Amino acid sequence: MTTEPLLSVRDLTVSFDTDDGLVQAVNGVSFDVHPGETLAVVGESGSGKSVTAMATMRLLPRSARISGSITFDGRDLLSLSDREMRRIQGEDIAMIFQDPMTALNPVFTVGNQLAEAIRIHHPDVSKKAASERSIELLEIVGIPEPRIRVENYPHEFSGGMRQRAMIAMAIANQPKLLIADEPTTALDVTIQAQVIEVMRKAQEATGAAMILITHDLGLVAGVAERVQVMYGGRLFETGDTGTIYYRSRNPYTQGLMRSIPTFAKRTDERLSPIPGSPPSAINLPAGCSFRPRCEFAEAICRDEEPALRPLDPAGAHQSRCHFAEELPDFSQRTAEVAG
Amino acid sequence: MIAVFAYVARRIMTTIPLLLVGTFIVYALTASVADPLAKLATCNQCDQAAFDRLIDLYDLDKPIPLRYVYWMRDAATGDMGQAPTEGSAEVFPLVMDRAINTARLAIPAFLIIATLAVALGVYSAVNQYSKSDYFVTGFSFVGISMPTFVFALLLQVIFAVWWQDWFDAKPFYVSQMHTGSISEVVRSHILPITTLVLVITAAESRFERASMLEVINSDYIRTARAKGLPRRRVVLKHGLRNAMIPLVTIWAIDFAALLGGSVVTETIFSWPGLGPLLLRAIFNGDLNLTMGIIMFISLLVIFFNLIADLVYGMLDPRIRYE
Numbered sequence: 264m265t266t267e268p269l270l271s272v273r274d275l276t277v278s279f280d281t282d283d284g285l286v287q288a289v290n291g292v293s294f295d296v297h298p299g300e301t302l303a304v305v306g307e308s309g310s311g312k313s314v315t316a317m318a319t320m321r322l323l324p325r326s327a328r329i330s331g332s333i334t335f336d337g338r339d340l341l342s343l344s345d346r347e348m349r350r351i352q353g354e355d356i357a358m359i360f361q362d363p364m365t366a367l368n369p370v371f372t373v374g375n376q377l378a379e380a381i382r383i384h385h386p387d388v389s390k391k392a393a394s395e396r397s398i399e400l401l402e403i404v405g406i407p408e409p410r411i412r413v414e415n416y417p418h419e420f421s422g423g424m425r426q427r428a429m430i431a432m433a434i435a436n437q438p439k440l441l442i443a444d445e446p447t448t449a450l451d452v453t454i455q456a457q458v459i460e461v462m463r464k465a466q467e468a469t470g471a472a473m474i475l476i477t478h479d480l481g482l483v484a485g486v487a488e489r490v491q492v493m494y495g496g497r498l499f500e501t502g503d504t505g506t507i508y509y510r511s512r513n514p515y516t517q518g519l520m521r522s523i524p525t526f527a528k529r530t531d532e533r534l535s536p537i538p539g540s541p542p543s544a545i546n547l548p549a550g551c552s553f554r555p556r557c558e559f560a561e562a563i564c565r566d567e568e569p570a571l572r573p574l575d576p577a578g579a580h581q582s583r584c585h586f587a588e589e590l591p592d593f594s595q596r597t598a599e600v601a602g
Numbered sequence: 603m604i605a606v607f608a609y610v611a612r613r614i615m616t617t618i619p620l621l622l623v624g625t626f627i628v629y630a631l632t633a634s635v636a637d638p639l640a641k642l643a644t645c646n647q648c649d650q651a652a653f654d655r656l657i658d659l660y661d662l663d664k665p666i667p668l669r670y671v672y673w674m675r676d677a678a679t680g681d682m683g684q685a686p687t688e689g690s691a692e693v694f695p696l697v698m699d700r701a702i703n704t705a706r707l708a709i710p711a712f713l714i715i716a717t718l719a720v721a722l723g724v725y726s727a728v729n730q731y732s733k734s735d736y737f738v739t740g741f742s743f744v745g746i747s748m749p750t751f752v753f754a755l756l757l758q759v760i761f762a763v764w765w766q767d768w769f770d771a772k773p774f775y776v777s778q779m780h781t782g783s784i785s786e787v788v789r790s791h792i793l794p795i796t797t798l799v800l801v802i803t804a805a806e807s808r809f810e811r812a813s814m815l816e817v818i819n820s821d822y823i824r825t826a827r828a829k830g831l832p833r834r835r836v837v838l839k840h841g842l843r844n845a846m847i848p849l850v851t852i853w854a855i856d857f858a859a860l861l862g863g864s865v866v867t868e869t870i871f872s873w874p875g876l877g878p879l880l881l882r883a884i885f886n887g888d889l890n891l892t893m894g895i896i897m898f899i900s901l902l903v904i905f906f907n908l909i910a911d912l913v914y915g916m917l918d919p920r921i922r923y924e
């Protein structure tokens with residue numbers, strides 16, 4: 264990419280002081296998001312996806328220790344005052360959360376909450392204009408009879424409609440960056456695709472860049488230009504969506520791939536979740552943190568933590584594995600297994 | 603709106619059996635321990651006619667359930683009978699008279715309690731684990747664990763004995779309300795009100811803190827913050843209303859209890875309210891008076907529960923009256 268990145272995260276490290284010890288949630292993560300592009304962040308539960316997003320929004324609790332830098336539109340977010348950051352929250356960066364059933368305030372109407380999002384950043388907009396704009400927003404996200412629905416309380420909306428309302432709220436101020444943290448995980452399978460479609464439309468309507476967080480690699484195809492895979496608070500692989508899908512050079516990514524139903528079917532391979540469970544964020548194993556679950560692990564993996572290495576001259580594809588070059592292609596391997 | 607009226611009507615209907623069962627239990631218990639003839643038994647000059655008069659007056663020859671029915675029939679027409687141990691005063695006006703005195707403490711106390719509890723609870727929750735939070739939770743802990751009489755006596759000793767010259771605490775008498783100066787009225791009310799406020803605020807602020815903490819950690823508060831709302835607005839608009847919903851029930855219980863008379867506080871401050879009256883009625887075995895006060899308290903509880911449910915519906919749109 265030749266454009267200046269919109270968001271540039273460098274060496275982000277987040278830990279939490281808890282009663283059980285220091286929780287290392289995010290560990291030296293660096294990435295860029297360019298204007299208008301969609302970056303998918305994938306990884307199992309506890310890999311630090313949400314913490315990365317919340318750090319960008321500056322919504323982490325005070326118990327979080329944050330280091331590194333987050334530059335958005337040329338400004339270092341971590342050094343802004345709360346007041347300066349509030350001007351960015353909901354205006355330039357907006358967030359969509361996982362559980363639409365609880366993310367809206369039950370005691371205010373959907374319209375009230377939409378209008379509030381507009382008027383807090385644009386106090387000069389009249390109540391009436393904000394209300395009209397709320398109706399328009401509901402229309403954009405495909406809520407039928409928006410003029411009536413705007414008066415409803417969240418409990419009068421279905422789960423899918425609430426998530427649409429959340430999307431409407433997120434794009435209310437034409438943000439430059441949308442962060443969607445597992446926006447479909449809590450929804451019915453049949454509605455997931457619709458909501459993803461609405462998000463794409465919303466993104467188109469605003470020209471916003473998007474960080475789409477999910478633990479489902481299958482969701483990413485056709486939505487994101489680039490994918491980045493996280494494990495135990497670290498970046499494990501990053502690259503264009505096609506590269507990650509077909510030429511992944513990381514055993515963890517390949518494991519994730521094999522646990523996607525559609526993929527497994529296409530390659531005639533049995534659906535197989537990665538054995539074992541993610542590392543505890545309190546005691547990360549020495550060496551490569553994926554080693555205990557990795558089928559390719561050798562002695563060096565225990566002794567030495569692999570670095571995130573570029574695999575092409577441009578550095579668009581990077582992987583954290585000692586054997587990145589030697590690994591068989593995911594598609595080849597599955598073909599072998601099938602044959 | 604019509605749904606609300608229908609709901610209220612239905613609620614009142616369902617309360618009637620509750621009231622009947624409740625008052626019957628109290629009636630049966632009181633009637634079986636209170637024996638109006640006991641005092642006469644030691645009376646030398648009293649003849650059989652005196653006994654007969656009492657037996658006739660209280661239907662003592664009838665079984666208790668039947669006596670209850672007679673009492674209820676009269677009570678339903680507003681005739682609560684007389685209180686033989688209070689100089690045969692009519693029960694209804696007597697109870698009303700004392701209820702007003704009790705309300706002189708209960709209403710200001712409740713208003714202060716409700717405001718303080720919300721303010722302290724919210725402040726404490728928003729500043730969780732700060733020094734001021736520890737101070738507030740410490741105060742609640744002391745307030746909840748210490749019996750009321752300790753506060754009452756402490757306040758009395760400090761302000762009405764040690765610092766009496768400076769504070770000049772006044773006793774309360776009814777005509778004070780018409781003839782006394784404002785400062786005199788304040789000085790007679792302030793100690794008992796403070797006692798009630800300390801004890802009940804301790805419990806309520808703790809409850810409000812817990813409720814607010816739960817709200818603060820909820821997803822919609824995170825959403826509100828993500829919109830870029832200032833902290834004050836997040837707490838006061840998005841947090842407070844949700845955190846007050848569970849408190850409404852507690853308010854109903856506490857306010858009804860306050861208006862029903864606080865036995866300990868009123869007794870210690872010699873307050874002519876319902877509390878000491880009920881205590882005397884029970885000790886003296888005054889069935890009519892006991893029943894009159896119990897009836898009043900029951901109605902209070904029922905009434906404020908109904909109010910609570912209506913307020914609940916105003917605060918929480920998810921509540922429906924069906």
Ligand SMILES: Nc1ncnc2c1ncn2[C@@H]1O[C@H](COP(=O)(O)OP(=O)(O)OP(=O)(O)O)[C@@H](O)[C@H]1O
Nearest residue numbers: 279286288307308309310311312313314315478544
């Ligand atoms: N406030 C906090 N205090 C302590 N630990 C935390 C806190 N928030 C997150 N963590 C820890 O940080 C680690 C990363 O959490 P994170 O929520 O980012 O995972 P995730 O990748 O979003 O997973 P999921 O798919 O479950 O949402 C986890 O081990 C989690 O327990």
Ligand SMILES: [Mg+2]
Nearest residue numbers: 312313314444
């Ligand atoms: Mg998460």
